[in-house]
Amino acid sequence: MQLTFLEYGILLALFVAIFSLVILIKKTFKYGRKKLRSEPQGRELNGIFYAFGQGMLPWAKESAAKHLPTYIGGIFYHAGLFTAFFYVFLGLFRLPVSGPLLVIFQIILGLGILFGIGLFIKRISVSTLRKISCPDDYCANVLVDIFIVLALLDTMLGGIRPVLSTITIVVLLYMPAGKIRHCFFFFYSRILFGMFFGRRKVLGHKHTEGRA
Amino acid sequence: MREDPIQARIENLKPEDFNKAIKIFKDHINQDYAASLDSCVHCGLCAEACHYYLVDKDEKSLPAYKLSLVTKIFKRYFSFMGKKAPKWIGAEDFDKDVVREWIDSLFGRCSLCGRCFLNCTMGINITYLIRTARGVLATMGLVPTGLQSTVDTALEKGNNMGISKDDWLETVEWLEEELQQDMNDPQANLPVDRKGAKILYTINPREAMFFPLSIAAVGKIFYAVGESWTFSSENFDVTNYGLYSGDDDAAGIMSKRLVRSVQELGCEKLILAECGHGFNSNRWEAPEWLNQKYDFEVKSILQLVADYLREGKIRLDPSKNPKKTTLHDPCNLVRLGGVIEEQRYLLKKSVKNFVEMTPNREKNYCCGGGGGQLAMTRFAERRIRVGRLKADQVKATGAEVVAIPCHNCIDQFMELNKHYKMGIEIKTVCEIVADALVI
Numbered sequence: 001m002q003l004t005f006l007e008y009g010i011l012l013a014l015f016v017a018i019f020s021l022v023i024l025i026k027k028t029f030k031y032g033r034k035k036l037r038s039e040p041q042g043r044e045l046n047g048i049f050y051a052f053g054q055g056m057l058p059w060a061k062e063s064a065a066k067h068l069p070t071y072i073g074g075i076f077y078h079a080g081l082f083t084a085f086f087y088v089f090l091g092l093f094r095l096p097v098s099g100p101l102l103v104i105f106q107i108i109l110g111l112g113i114l115f116g117i118g119l120f121i122k123r124i125s126v127s128t129l130r131k132i133s134c135p136d137d138y139c140a141n142v143l144v145d146i147f148i149v150l151a152l153l154d155t156m157l158g159g160i161r162p163v164l165s166t167i168t169i170v171v172l173l174y175m176p177a178g179k180i181r182h183c184f185f186f187f188y189s190r191i192l193f194g195m196f197f198g199r200r201k202v203l204g205h206k207h208t209e210g211r212a
Numbered sequence: 213m214r215e216d217p218i219q220a221r222i223e224n225l226k227p228e229d230f231n232k233a234i235k236i237f238k239d240h241i242n243q244d245y246a247a248s249l250d251s252c253v254h255c256g257l258c259a260e261a262c263h264y265y266l267v268d269k270d271e272k273s274l275p276a277y278k279l280s281l282v283t284k285i286f287k288r289y290f291s292f293m294g295k296k297a298p299k300w301i302g303a304e305d306f307d308k309d310v311v312r313e314w315i316d317s318l319f320g321r322c323s324l325c326g327r328c329f330l331n332c333t334m335g336i337n338i339t340y341l342i343r344t345a346r347g348v349l350a351t352m353g354l355v356p357t358g359l360q361s362t363v364d365t366a367l368e369k370g371n372n373m374g375i376s377k378d379d380w381l382e383t384v385e386w387l388e389e390e391l392q393q394d395m396n397d398p399q400a401n402l403p404v405d406r407k408g409a410k411i412l413y414t415i416n417p418r419e420a421m422f423f424p425l426s427i428a429a430v431g432k433i434f435y436a437v438g439e440s441w442t443f444s445s446e447n448f449d450v451t452n453y454g455l456y457s458g459d460d461d462a463a464g465i466m467s468k469r470l471v472r473s474v475q476e477l478g479c480e481k482l483i484l485a486e487c488g489h490g491f492n493s494n495r496w497e498a499p500e501w502l503n504q505k506y507d508f509e510v511k512s513i514l515q516l517v518a519d520y521l522r523e524g525k526i527r528l529d530p531s532k533n534p535k536k537t538t539l540h541d542p543c544n545l546v547r548l549g550g551v552i553e554e555q556r557y558l559l560k561k562s563v564k565n566f567v568e569m570t571p572n573r574e575k576n577y578c579c580g581g582g583g584g585q586l587a588m589t590r591f592a593e594r595r596i597r598v599g600r601l602k603a604d605q606v607k608a609t610g611a612e613v614v615a616i617p618c619h620n621c622i623d624q625f626m627e628l629n630k631h632y633k634m635g636i637e638i639k640t641v642c643e644i645v646a647d648a649l650v651i
Contacts, residue, residue, distance in 0.1 A: 028250065031243040037499035039506065041550050051335060062575065063257035063331040070257065074333075131271040132254045132280055134302030177293055178301065185251040186334055192244050193335025200496065200550035202574050203330075 006165035007092055013172035020176035021184055040199045047198015051190045054204060070122065073115035080112010081144055084151035088168050091161065102155060109152040116145040136178040144180070147171050218315065221353055222308050229352060230306050234289050236351045240344045241286070248336045249286040252279055258338070261331035263577050264321045267598045273321045275328030279338045281317055282345045285310065314349060318342050319356050320591040323583030324456065325543035330574060339548070346458030355457045358587040362453045363462050370469065371449035373417035381445060383420045383427075391431050395651070402431045405477065406442035412479040413441050413513070414450035414470060414494075416487045416619040423619070426486065429646035433517055436651050437525045441483070444473040450490035452498075455544075456584030460501050467498035474508050481509045483516055486640045488542030488618035489582065491549050512545065514617055514641055518554035521561060527650040533563040535637070537644065538611035540569070540602070540625070541576035542618035555617055555641050562648035567609045577601050581624025596631050599624060603632035613637045615644055 003011070058064035064071040083105055090097055097105055120141045123129045150164040174180060197203040241249070256276055259265050264273035271277060280302060287294035287303035294303035304310060326339045349355060355363070366372040371380075381404065388402040403409065413434075419426050434441050447469040454463025474482050484491050495510045520526045539559055545551050552573050559566050569576065580599040585591060602625075606614055614636050616622050625638050 024250075028246045029243045031241050031246045033243045034500065034503075037503060037505045038496050039499075039510075061331055061333075062571075063261055063333060066260050067257050070255070074255070126256070128259055128271050128274055129254070129256045132256055132274060132276045134254075134300065136301045137254050139300075179253055182251055182253050182334065185247055188247045189251045189332075190335040192248070192337065193329075193332075196337060197330075200548070202547060202550045202552070 013169040042201025044195040048194035050204040051194030076111040325578035350459040359584040409442035411441035429643040447473040452493035464501035486617035488544035492544035528648040535612040537613040
């Protein structure tokens with residue numbers, strides 16, 4: 001399997017992204033974690049299960065329930081991003097995507113673009129979002145949108161691999177520098193969330209009277 | 213016009229003060245906080261979780277905005293991009309303007325209720341990060357005056373109301389006489405400093421000053437059970453405003469006093485009065501502040517009384533409380549404390565007509581009185597304004613009585629009751645239980 005110059009670039013960018021993220025994680029963990037002394041009331045593990053299961057459902061989380069289009073948009077946007085990466089890496093291994101799988105890819109990528117652009121429009125048009133946004137937020141959104149658009153175009157038209165590879169490299173290199181780094185921090189934050197509320201037995205409890 | 217001491221202190225801040233503050237900020241951060249400070253994706257979905265934002269619609273009240281005030285400093289001084297391209301990622305220098313905004317937003321627009329934490333898509337503990345930033349302000353001497361005074365009084369006098377030992381003992385004596393008359397039993401007592409008692413019971417000093425009926429109610433319940441319990445003559449204060457000022461050292465000193473009393477009196481359990489932040493402080497945070505695993509049990513009085521009822525140690529007659537009653541869920545007791553069902557269990561057995569607020573339990577709205585807001589007069593007008601949400605919530609239930617297991621919340625409700633003409637009766641859960649007791 002002979003890789004092109006840009007494909008080597010993707011692998012190198014992937015290495016840089018992972019390496020930088022590892023450094024970032026190491027730096028974060030260097031702050032240290034204090035062992036908790038208070039007697040737990042519930043199990044941290046239950047909280048973690050809740051955080052990644054029931055706790056992700058819109059009816060369990062008011063912020064999602066009140067912003068259902070954004071919540072659904074976020075899901076498809078991220079699905080589009082992951083699909084685009086998957087598509088690029090299948091290409092690296094010369095694994096062709098065709099037939100129904102290709103159609104599924106195109107639908108997910110299409111929805112990803114739709115919601116990605118929608119979220120961008122929301123960010124620039126809603127004053128509360130502008131208030132909390134910085135250039136990184138807009139840049140990350142635009143970069144990912146372009147990436148998904150190019151992936152979709154490549155599935156439909158073909159022949160734009162070099163452009164897709166280039167934007168893949170840019171996205172990968174930007175990952176540890178900007179907000180896309182939440183690809184790691186999301187999981188860690190949700191674990192901490194689950195541990196906190198699981199330990200204190202706040203979430204996912206049955207509304208039983210008496211002893212909770 | 214009197215000069216605002218905080219403003220004067222801000223004006224006098226020197227570059228070395230900021231350098232020191234940054235160092236302290238770093239010392240306060242652990243890996244969980246560092247990860248959280250790097251996690252916000254600015255989705256803004258937390259907006260409606262905050263009662264300040266829901267009422268005011270002020271962008272400065274957005275939880276994500278308040279968090280950004282903290283993250284921008286973290287990123288500026290402790291991240292690669294923040295050092296190289298601060299504006300790109302929203303990082304900013306720590307200066308007088310930021311300090312002013314920290315005070316206004318982190319003290320004045322947040323009651324540390326944890327509702328944004330519960331609703332954050334990422335699961336960021338915004339509440340404790342804001343508390344951490346408050347801690348930095350505390351080390352700079354920039355805690356709003358009323359809140360700092362409450363902490364100082366507790367440190368100097370042993371309780372946050374500055375009640376002398378003599379006055380406390382006199383109050384207990386008077387309440388004991390009342391109990392004896394009420395129970396028609398000259399042996400009924402409210403013990404103080406009884407060595408070897410199973411339980412050390414603590415109170416919110418406001419009870420001794422303004423709401424003695426809630427102390428009497430617990431005394432009556434203990435009497436009905438025949439419990440082995442005691443007050444401490446020295447360390448009876450369950451409150452800990454160090455939780456709100458962010459000052460871990462001060463908070464540790466206050467909590468240590470209770471630990472010392474439990475040990476000196478040889479008690480097995482530390483039972484905390486109906487006080488939300490007192491519960492969170494002493495049940496969950498104090499062992500961390502003191503870096504000490506407790507060798508005794510710490511419980512809310514609600515958990516203990518629910519145990520009594522389950523074990524058949526007390527009997528209740530709900531017909532003694534015929535009025536329609538609802539329940540307020542204090543943030544520190546419920547959302548951050550995990551005491552959720554016990555108060556419901558007790559009320560359903562104590563009142564004839566119990567009705568829930570919507571939303572309730574861990575999803576309940578803050579009344580606006582937490583986070584030290586009641587002590588910070590400079591934000592009083594804002595506190596009453598955002599309390600409208602709670603007033604509307606109560607009115608919607610049509611209840612005549614609100615059971616409130618927290619004295620901070622009670623104080624806020626009393627003001628809301630007047631301001632929003634709610635026309636409600638305010639009681640603690642134990643007062644309602646005591647009224648329903650069959651002795």
